[in-house]
Amino acid sequence: MSDLAVIQAKGLDLTFQTNDGAVQALKGVDLDINRGDFVSFIGPSGCGKTTFLRCVAALETPTGGSLTVNGMSPEEARQARAYGYVFQAAGLYPWRTIAGNIRLPLEIMGFSKAEQNERVEKVLELVDLAGFGGKFPWQLSGGMQQRASIARALSFDADILLMDEPFGALDEIVRDHLNEELLKLWERTGKTIGFVTHSIPEAVYLSTRIVVMSPRPGRITDVIESPLPKERPLDIRDTPEFLEVAHRVREGLRAGHAYD
Amino acid sequence: MRSLLPVLTVVAAILAFWYVACIPMNIHFAAMQAERAGVPVTPEGMAPRREMGAIPLAARNPHIWAETWVQDKPRLPAPHQVAIELWQTTVEKKVTSKRSLVFHGWVTLSATLVGFGIGAVAGVLLAVGIVHSRAMDMSVMPWAIASQTIPILAIAPMIIVVLNSVGVQGLVPKAIISAYLSFFPVVVGMVKGLRSPTPMDLDLMRTWNASRDQTFRKLRLPASVPYLFASLKIGIAASLVGAIVGELPTGAARGLGARLLSGSYYGQTVQIWSALFATAILAAVLVAAIAAMERATLKRMGVGR
Numbered sequence: 001m002s003d004l005a006v007i008q009a010k011g012l013d014l015t016f017q018t019n020d021g022a023v024q025a026l027k028g029v030d031l032d033i034n035r036g037d038f039v040s041f042i043g044p045s046g047c048g049k050t051t052f053l054r055c056v057a058a059l060e061t062p063t064g065g066s067l068t069v070n071g072m073s074p075e076e077a078r079q080a081r082a083y084g085y086v087f088q089a090a091g092l093y094p095w096r097t098i099a100g101n102i103r104l105p106l107e108i109m110g111f112s113k114a115e116q117n118e119r120v121e122k123v124l125e126l127v128d129l130a131g132f133g134g135k136f137p138w139q140l141s142g143g144m145q146q147r148a149s150i151a152r153a154l155s156f157d158a159d160i161l162l163m164d165e166p167f168g169a170l171d172e173i174v175r176d177h178l179n180e181e182l183l184k185l186w187e188r189t190g191k192t193i194g195f196v197t198h199s200i201p202e203a204v205y206l207s208t209r210i211v212v213m214s215p216r217p218g219r220i221t222d223v224i225e226s227p228l229p230k231e232r233p234l235d236i237r238d239t240p241e242f243l244e245v246a247h248r249v250r251e252g253l254r255a256g257h258a259y260d
Numbered sequence: 261m262r263s264l265l266p267v268l269t270v271v272a273a274i275l276a277f278w279y280v281a282c283i284p285m286n287i288h289f290a291a292m293q294a295e296r297a298g299v300p301v302t303p304e305g306m307a308p309r310r311e312m313g314a315i316p317l318a319a320r321n322p323h324i325w326a327e328t329w330v331q332d333k334p335r336l337p338a339p340h341q342v343a344i345e346l347w348q349t350t351v352e353k354k355v356t357s358k359r360s361l362v363f364h365g366w367v368t369l370s371a372t373l374v375g376f377g378i379g380a381v382a383g384v385l386l387a388v389g390i391v392h393s394r395a396m397d398m399s400v401m402p403w404a405i406a407s408q409t410i411p412i413l414a415i416a417p418m419i420i421v422v423l424n425s426v427g428v429q430g431l432v433p434k435a436i437i438s439a440y441l442s443f444f445p446v447v448v449g450m451v452k453g454l455r456s457p458t459p460m461d462l463d464l465m466r467t468w469n470a471s472r473d474q475t476f477r478k479l480r481l482p483a484s485v486p487y488l489f490a491s492l493k494i495g496i497a498a499s500l501v502g503a504i505v506g507e508l509p510t511g512a513a514r515g516l517g518a519r520l521l522s523g524s525y526y527g528q529t530v531q532i533w534s535a536l537f538a539t540a541i542l543a544a545v546l547v548a549a550i551a552a553m554e555r556a557t558l559k560r561m562g563v564g565r
């Protein structure tokens with residue numbers, strides 16, 4: 001198990017010191033994410049799902065327990081470019097073209113000019129934006145901007161993709177479409193994906209495993225292995241298997257809230 | 261084109277107000293001259309008129325209103341007098357003449373531009389330091405703010421006297437006063453601009469393991485450009501004020517400030533007003549030049565639409 005696990009958390013704690021006293025954002029989180037997994041984190045606000053992802057990305061420092069990414073500390077993993085991170089907002093620079101935005105991490109990491117161009121072309125193709133490289137962000141729709149930001153996270157070929165509610169700000173039709181695209185992309189690239197979401201159908205549709213979390217303190221209440229096949233057309237969401245998983249997620253979320 | 265009519269209406273309203281204001285401002289002198297020329301004026305005699313307010317006097321003598329717009333040394337010159345003076349001292353005089361506003365304008369402009377250059381560069385460098393070092397933020401910012409609370413009229417003579425005592429005079433002291441006024445808006449705008457990237461923008465940079473230097477060059481600096489131009493516009497107008505104020509305390513013989521000063525010595529109100537307008541026009545041209553640079557830069561960056 002351990003040579004398969006790319007992200008391993010054991011008894012992870014994180015306590016924020018605020019003006020109102022200590023807030024326990026994560027408490028005793030144990031989780032192994034295996035290579036090639038698509039793991040969704042779902043739960044109400046304040047349950048620590050985003051915080052967990054930020055710990056993996058070394059954007060927050062845990063106050064207790066252990067966390068390894070590719071067998072390294074999160075800080076070392078970042079230096080080894082182990083992951084790409086996608087935020088809720090696309091965060092494209094308005095003064096750079098789409099291609100320029102995707103090239104940005106490559107410039108920072110010191111890729112050669114020729115390789116930069118080659119990689120930009122490749123990932124634009126991957127997210128179905130070929131031909132849009134010369135456009136500026138404001139010329140693209142919100143969905144296309146988010147695809148460009150995914151391309152940017154993929155451009156330097158990290159094994160792990162961390163996504164923090166990447167489609168949260170988009171309307172449902174665009175969201176469905178991007179979910180479908182994301183699954184195809186995951187299948188083609190074989191990346192390990194950690195995906196934070198508020199939406200039960202989104203989590204069930206996308207994931208091989210669903211991590212249900214609850215707040216105060218942020219902790220894992222259930223981990224559900226999805227019985228759904230790898231091939232998932234959008235109408236799989238009407239099958240009994242899908243509804244059963246969704247039901248279990250909903251139960252888990254309710255249980256976490258029971259003593260609120 | 262559709263905005264032409266409202267713009268012209270506003271200009272016409274200002275000019276009309278100005279002509280009307282000239283009547284009470286200049287009516288006492290007009291009445292005196294009319295009486296000397298044998299035109300009847302009510303009331304007769306200097307003494308009763310002196311007791312009278314300007315508006316009642318104007319109301320009782322509408323036949324001499326026209327005389328208030330053509331005096332040599334009016335309290336308030338009429339718009340056309342200022343316009344004629346401006347025309348004569350810019351277009352009709354040779355630019356080397358001591359009475360040419362182009363000559364005086366250039367003297368002031370050169371000090372303005374040198375001072376603005378110093379102020380803008382100093383402002384940007386200070387802002388970079390302030391954003392990168394907490395110690396500088398705490399130690400420089402209070403002084404920068406304090407420096408602007410001192411009235412420039414109080415400190416300008418000191419700068420000129422101190423520099424004069426070490427043999428520096430002419431353009432440099434004026435440029436330093438210009439720089440003193442213009443660095444502050446640049447510091448404030450640039451600090452704001454360099455800090456404008458959101459926490460998410462900065463987090464993204466961290467996920468790529470970007471160095472401070474890379475974050476600065478690729479994120480903070482380009483993000484600050486719109487803020488920089490906004491503060492440069494304020495800065496260049498302040499520079500012009502600084503250069504003019506720098507010309508006042510020495511009784512300088514050259515520059516727009518000198519024209520203002522000599523005009524007030526000799527009661528040449530038309531000269532004062534034309535120098536004021538020359539200053540305003542110069543300021544407008546300078547701000548417009550910065551705006552043109554801004555448009556070109558933003559367009560090149562792809563941000564301009």
